[in-house]
Amino acid sequence: MSGAERLPWHGGVGAHDLAADSAVRPLATDLRIEPLSDDPDLWGGPVTDERYALIARLPGARA
Structure with a gap:
């Protein structure tokens, strides 16, 4: 068992x-x-x- x-x-x-998860939402806009x-x-x-990319901007990051 790997622990995964x-x-x-x-x-x-x-x-x-x-x-929507609280692990991602507070870190990104x-x-x-x-x-x-x-x-x-x-x-x-x-x-x-389902395959996807979650794209987000980090607060303070330059565009």
Whole structure:
């Protein structure tokens, strides 16, 4: 047993859950989710799970 099953997001976390989670929200502003599941070229073929990028600005970061 690796211990990974004790991690809060063991098995994955959905995009909207991650964006709303208290671990991310206090650290970032202007959060947006970029869906990536619908582009089979990124993965070498179609996928059935949720794939995304969570994009955010850190407070005080230059644009």
